Amino acid sequence: MLLWKRKRAIPRWLAGAVFLICALAMTGLLASEVTPRREQLMLEASVNGGEMTLEAGYEYGGALTLAVTLPEWESQWRPMLEVRHTGEAEVFLDGEMLGRMEAWDGKTLGNAVFMLPKDCAGKTVTLETAKEAEEPLPLLFLTDSGVTRETERAYTVKSTLPAAVFAVVSLLVLGLFFFGLTEGHCDWPVLLLGFAALTQAFYFHAQSRGGYILPPEIYGLWLCLSRAALFALPPLFLLLHMKKWRKLFLPFAILPGLAYFVVAGFQTVVPAFSMIGSRMGEVFYLTVAALVVCAVLEYRDENQVFRLFLPGLLLSAAGIGAASLLSGLCGGGLLPYMQWLVSEITWHQPDLPLYWWSAFLLLLCFLVSVLSQLRFLAARETQMQVLAARESMAQEQLAVVQESDESLRRMRHETVNHYTVMQKLSQAGAWDRLETYLDGLLSDVEAVPAMVYVAHPAINAVLTTILARAQKQGIKVEHEVSAPETLPFPDTELCTVLMNLLQNALDANALAPAGAEKWLRVSIHIRGAHLYIGVENPRFGPVKYDEKTGLCHTTKADRTVHGYGLKAVQAVAQKYQSELLLEFPDGMFSAATALQMPEE
Structure with missing residues (x-):
């Protein structure tokens, strides 16, 4: 039973706009979960009584004293002082000993936390230590237990959310592949996207655990293999869907991935590679440029996959640009972050910009695969309708043939009678009646379907x-x-x-x-x-x-x-x-x- 009837189709631009708004809202919600709602306050301390600047303190080696006056801290929790330092130190509050950072096995854990009284505002914290030249200065932060829990929660979400997202994407890709098999459409290149997403899920998982259970060489090799898969497999997926320009794009899709994996992956094993390993990702800039050019050429040649991919790429770029401008006008953090990514490129630090580009490209290719699958199903449904129409036409043709055959049989049977009547009318000189009779016979013949x-x-x-x-x-x-x-x-x-x-x-x-x-x-x-x-x-x-x-x-x-x-x-x-x-x-x-x- 039909419960409702669609009066008018929704415009495509409206459906796309609603989907984009929902996607941006979901992205904003997830982004809020990886950012602490309250952050610790970094204290700007004077060095050696103000006689030394922070820049000069990095080069300094010897006894060191940092002093800072504590500001107001509005919180329901008791304030705490967090010290980040790798050496022994003593901490005082208005001259009284607050605590000591002691070395264990010649080293400290790198940070320590000291409880402060609630009325600590206006009091002076002093840290006395010694440092070697070109070692970082100690850092002082004002915080509380609530901020600490919030920071730990955000860090946990930040490390687990990407792994969960990539794992879900890999499962969706695998489901799309098997669904295509059930429908008679084997789009095996989509498995490359699933493998790339799966390696990233393990990448973020290995960042939290792999470093403790794997040797440094194997750990570094695995991380670089994961990134190489993310950088190289989405372009390889698009390469396999190219037609006319596949040979042109082939070296740009294969060689950068191999070079990155060998040089960046084995830099922990081959010391000479460490000199260029951090900049090896720049070879993928050639892949990006060649991909854009070949995508335009394939679009021009009416490649159906790139008829979906290129508009999606341009619309996404326009959407990100508009969101960045809106963020800049509203004082958000997206525009500064995008500017920082651009600066990473100019500073020859390509890994993070390439990570975001490749992750976006992976998701875009997945959406293109979904739309291609839907288009395949729609084309097959249309083909089934055409076949049904052909069957209906064949049945009508059979009826026409049978009707024509029956009419011809009847006319053949009556031909002798018609000849006899026409002969009699001719002999009698009834020419008008003969003409009328012939017109009737002609109309009967015309009525027989061709x-x-x-x-x-x-x-x-x-x-x-x-x-x-x-x-x-x-x-x-x-x-x-x-x-x-x-x-x-x-x-x-x-x-x-x-x-x-x-x-x-x-x-x-x-x-x-x-x-x-x-x-x-x-x-x-x-x-x-x-x-x-x-x-x-x-x-x-x-x-x-x-x-x-x-x-x-x-x-x-x-x-x-x-x-x-x-x-x-x-x-x-x-x-x-x-x-x-x-x-x-x-x-x-x-x-x-x-x-x-x-x-x-």
Whole structure:
């Protein structure tokens, strides 16, 4: 039972805008979970009584004293002082010992936390230690237990959320692949995206655990292998979907990934590689540039995958740019972060910009795969409908053949009788009655449906079926058709043009008032390098013509079902460098096109 009825389709731009807003809202929600709502306050301490600047303190070696006056700290929790330092130190609050950082096995853990009284505002914290030259200065932070828990929560989410997202993407890719198999569509390159997402899930997992259980060489090799897979596999996926420009893009898709894996991956094993390992990701800039160029060329050549990919890439770039500008106007952090990513490129630190680019490219390729799968299902559904229409036409053709055969058998049986009557009328000199009798015989012969109009099977099937319907509806049919047995057009597209134009002509004749003449004229022939198809019929009402689209609006009640025939014909015409020409002088309507025959 149909519970509701769609009155009007939602515009695509509106659906896309709603989806983009939802995606941005979800991204903002997730981003808020990786950022602490309250952060610790970094204290700016004076060095050695103000006699030394922070820059000079880095070069300094010897006894060191840091002092800072504590500001107000508004919180329900008791304030704490966090000290980040790698050496022994003593901490005082207004001259009284607050605590000591002691070395264990010659080293400290790198930080220590000291509880402060609630009325610590205005008091002076002093840290006394000693440092070697070119060691970092100690850092002092004012915090509390609530901020500490919030920071730990944000750090946990920040380390686990990417792993979870990439793991979900890998499962979705695997599900898409198996769904395609069940539908008879084996898109195996999509598994490259699943593998890239899976390696990133393990990458973030290994960052939290792998460093403690793996040797440094194996750990570094695994991390670089994961990043190499993320950087290289999405371009390789697009390479496998290219057609004409695959050879051009091949070296840019393969060689940078291999070079990055060898040099950056083995820099923990081969010391010489460490000099260039951090900048090895810059080779992927060539991959990005070549991908954009080849994507434009494949789009121009009407590659259906890149017909989806390139607009998605441009719309995403426009959306990120607009979001960055809006963030800058509202004081958000997206614009500064994007500027920082650009500065990373100029500072020859390519890994983080390439990570975001490759992650975005992976998701975009996944969406393209989903849309391609949906397009495949829609094309198969259309093919099934065409096959069903062909079966229906075949049944109608069989009925036409049987009717024609029966009529011919009846006329053959009565031929002798007709000859006898005509002989008697001729002998009697009844020429008027003889002429009337011959006219009746001629109308009976014309009423017999034709079985062969042209040699082309698909065109003949449509003409046989539709024109038989026209004759049954009392429509006078005129045809001037000729076409060879084979034409360089798919049968489905020829049937789309003929069936829609002829069906519209039948519908127009059905509106004829009582006593009006019903007629239909169809012309099909080859003009040079073009196949001309034209249909004319009477017009018994006004025409709603849209100059913008060059089409006529349907006059039928249910526009959600009707009104697509001329759009389909126009699409076929434009595919073969033609147009659908509609003319509607007084009392007549004509539709014609000339399809340019492609070179074989």
